Amino acid sequence: MNTNTPLYELRNLSKRYSRGGENIPIFDNLNMSIENGDFIAIMGPSGSGKTTLLNQLGGIDKPSTGEVLFEGQRIDNLSQGQLAKWRSANIGFIFQFYNLMPTLTAAQNVELPLLLSPVKKSERRARIATALDIVGIGDRAHHRPRQLSGGQQQRVAIARAIVADPKVLLCDEPTGDLDRTSADEILKMLQVLNKDMGKTIIMVTHDPEAAKYAKTELFLDKGEFIRRERK
Amino acid sequence: MLKQIFAVTALNLRSIPQRWGMSLATIIAVALVVSVLLAFMAMSNGFSATLSGSGSDNVAMVLRKGAQTELNSGISGEQIRLISEAPGLSRDENGNTIISAELYVIADGLKRSTMTKVNLPLRGVGKNAMQLREGMKITQGTMFASGSNELIVGEAVIREFAGFDLGQEIRLGPNTWKVVGIFSTGGTVFESEIWANAGVLQNLFRRGNSYQSVRAELDGADGLEKFKQWAENEPQLSLDIQTEKQFFAGQAGSLENMVNFVGWPLAIIMAIGALAGAWNTMYASVDARISEIATLRTIGFNGFSTFIGTMVEALLLAFIGGLLGALLAYLMFNGLSTSTLSAGFTQVVFKFEVTAQSVQSGIIMALIVGFLGGLAPSIRAARVPLTSVNGG
Ligand SMILES: Nc1ncnc2c1ncn2[C@@H]1O[C@H](COP(=O)(O)OP(=O)(O)OP(=O)(O)O)[C@@H](O)[C@H]1O
Ligand SMILES: [Mg+2]
Numbered sequence: 282m283n284t285n286t287p288l289y290e291l292r293n294l295s296k297r298y299s300r301g302g303e304n305i306p307i308f309d310n311l312n313m314s315i316e317n318g319d320f321i322a323i324m325g326p327s328g329s330g331k332t333t334l335l336n337q338l339g340g341i342d343k344p345s346t347g348e349v350l351f352e353g354q355r356i357d358n359l360s361q362g363q364l365a366k367w368r369s370a371n372i373g374f375i376f377q378f379y380n381l382m383p384t385l386t387a388a389q390n391v392e393l394p395l396l397l398s399p400v401k402k403s404e405r406r407a408r409i410a411t412a413l414d415i416v417g418i419g420d421r422a423h424h425r426p427r428q429l430s431g432g433q434q435q436r437v438a439i440a441r442a443i444v445a446d447p448k449v450l451l452c453d454e455p456t457g458d459l460d461r462t463s464a465d466e467i468l469k470m471l472q473v474l475n476k477d478m479g480k481t482i483i484m485v486t487h488d489p490e491a492a493k494y495a496k497t498e499l500f501l502d503k504g505e506f507i508r509r510e511r512k
Numbered sequence: 513m514l515k516q517i518f519a520v521t522a523l524n525l526r527s528i529p530q531r532w533g534m535s536l537a538t539i540i541a542v543a544l545v546v547s548v549l550l551a552f553m554a555m556s557n558g559f560s561a562t563l564s565g566s567g568s569d570n571v572a573m574v575l576r577k578g579a580q581t582e583l584n585s586g587i588s589g590e591q592i593r594l595i596s597e598a599p600g601l602s603r604d605e606n607g608n609t610i611i612s613a614e615l616y617v618i619a620d621g622l623k624r625s626t627m628t629k630v631n632l633p634l635r636g637v638g639k640n641a642m643q644l645r646e647g648m649k650i651t652q653g654t655m656f657a658s659g660s661n662e663l664i665v666g667e668a669v670i671r672e673f674a675g676f677d678l679g680q681e682i683r684l685g686p687n688t689w690k691v692v693g694i695f696s697t698g699g700t701v702f703e704s705e706i707w708a709n710a711g712v713l714q715n716l717f718r719r720g721n722s723y724q725s726v727r728a729e730l731d732g733a734d735g736l737e738k739f740k741q742w743a744e745n746e747p748q749l750s751l752d753i754q755t756e757k758q759f760f761a762g763q764a765g766s767l768e769n770m771v772n773f774v775g776w777p778l779a780i781i782m783a784i785g786a787l788a789g790a791w792n793t794m795y796a797s798v799d800a801r802i803s804e805i806a807t808l809r810t811i812g813f814n815g816f817s818t819f820i821g822t823m824v825e826a827l828l829l830a831f832i833g834g835l836l837g838a839l840l841a842y843l844m845f846n847g848l849s850t851s852t853l854s855a856g857f858t859q860v861v862f863k864f865e866v867t868a869q870s871v872q873s874g875i876i877m878a879l880i881v882g883f884l885g886g887l888a889p890s891i892r893a894a895r896v897p898l899t900s901v902n903g904g
Contacts, residue, residue: 332902336898339810341809341898341899341901361814365812365813365814368812369811370812376902377902380804380807380901382523384527385526393519393811393813394811396515397515397812397813441811453902
């Protein structure tokens with residue numbers, strides 16, 4: 282990989298939905314690149330297409346036209362199976378409502394991505410413990426989601442997102458369901474993951490306070506980006 | 513690959529308690545299908561076992577041509593004299609053939625279980641009748657005295673019908689009889705019969721000197737052929753001759769038809785109902801886990817594993833239902849003694865037999881219901897749109 286190659290590159294990316302025979306564009310001819318190690322907050326009004334954009338970056342939705350490149354390789358033309366493999370190797374997802382499996386313990390939830398990797402059972406256990414320690418809830422490994430607070434559940438979700446050591450974390454409103462204190466804790470944690478562990482983080486948020494934790498802010502409105510660097 | 517299939521399947525199975533009501537309903541629906549199917553099969557198996565165990569290969573069964581059943585048959589005293597000299601029959605030390613000319617009439621009986629009137633076979637026999645039934649013995653009382661108003665009855669008759677206890681007087685036809693003996697034939701169809709002296713019956717039922725069937729002991733393997741050849745060339749005789757075993761096997765066909773034309777269709781109609789239930793339950797299962805499935809797929813689990821997870825849940829519910837149905841059928845029907853109309857319009861008493869083979873068919877039927885009911889929901893589980901992961 283050329284060192285000048287950006288982590289992500291969007292080329293003339295368009296996404297339209299047809300609703301009642303009408304073709305409604307969400308965004309049109311979007312071009313941008315994302316560098317390795319960035320922490321980007323994507324902001325914008327509701328319905329502006331933030332989630333839709335994140336889905337393109339995560340390979341869980343395909344553009345109407347245009348290309349998505351990851352490390353110089355197109356991912357928008359991969360098959361579903363190839364995309365699943367690509368996601369498990371490169372992306373950690375963090376959702377607004379945590380999306381934990383209610384019948385599994387915290388540790389079992391965190392184990393899920395490792396089941397897709399060749400990691401051995403004994404090593405899995407060590408990796409799970411490390412991930413839970415990083416997010417500070419090693420003592421809750423055998424609790425089920427129902428027995429945890431929202432903030433704690435989101436920590437488990439973060440542990441699940443990082444356990445297989447992906448390059449990228451994609452977060453859609455990771456603090457949208459949390460109180461201020463819990464939200465700040467989660468955001469600090471993301472900052473640490475970005476700074477100390479080199480994760481590239483792309484976070485969608487409504488919350489200007491949350492966006493302050495990021496290095497870069499991107500406003501998405503009417504299909505256009507307005508970019509603002511923090512430092 | 514295997515790891516992810518196991519993980520998704522385990523997740524599915526763990527979530528069953530969240531839908532236990534529907535899951536239980538599916539299990540019960542499948543159980544009912546299987547138990548109905550097994551009940552019919554047990555009936556057929558038991559009936560066939562009773563009838564096929566009834567006939568002997570060494571005894572020729574002689575009826576009037578085209579009669580098919582003893583009830584419809586008639587053979588005159590003159591014809592019987594001819595038959596008693598026929599070739600192909602074995603002979604005793606005095607050179608006499610061992611034949612039994614018998615009457616077969618209908619008497620009224622009362623079924624103990626329902627207290628309804630049913631037709632019971634009343635057989636008139638002579639001295640050789642017992643000798644021609646292998647394993648027959650008087651278990652209580654004695655044989656009737658020749659020319660008397662005495663009866664002996666089969667063990668199944670006592671079990672299923674009222675009024676035939678030993679020593680009891682009973683009115684059958686125009687006569688009052690006394691039960692003097694009870695006999696066993698080891699579970700064959702004869703145990704459903706009442707026996708009296710042939711001559712007495714001929715008088716009572718105004719049969720003159722005629723009978724309805726003749727049983728004759730055959731002489732060796734080619735005895736039947738010789739006997740038949742001879743009868744065909746005898747102008748005064750127009751008879752159907754087969755072994756007694758063949759005769760009963762033909763009679764068993766009627767109930768097998770009932771299983772094929774009533775039992776299976778009924779089970780299949782019920783199976784369609786159970787299938788709809790399984791389909792519904794599995795759709796609910798997938799619906800309840802849309803976000804869960806989408807999350808797994810987003811993490812990188814493939815569609816095949818979510819398909820298998822749902823399919824295994826459906827098959828497991830069906831399998832449990834199948835086992836439950838088999839158990840139910842076994843507990844309710846196995847060994848159950850009952851009587852039914854035989855082809856001769858009289859009651860044959862037999863026991864239901866739930867066999868390993870029919871249990872196997874039942875379980876296979878259950879799994880087919882589970883597979884078909886789970887197929888569309890499983891495909892849906894494999895094709896959950898990943899974007900529903902954001903649904904919250
Ligand atoms: N599957 C779909 N079919 C049709 N329209 C859709 C679909 N998914 C999203 N949209 C529309 O696309 C637009 C952008 O949706 P998106 O979820 O990306 O917005 P968002 O910026 O994430 O909004 P929010 O801040 O409320 O989460 C919305 O108008 C939405 O209604
Ligand atoms: Mg959104």
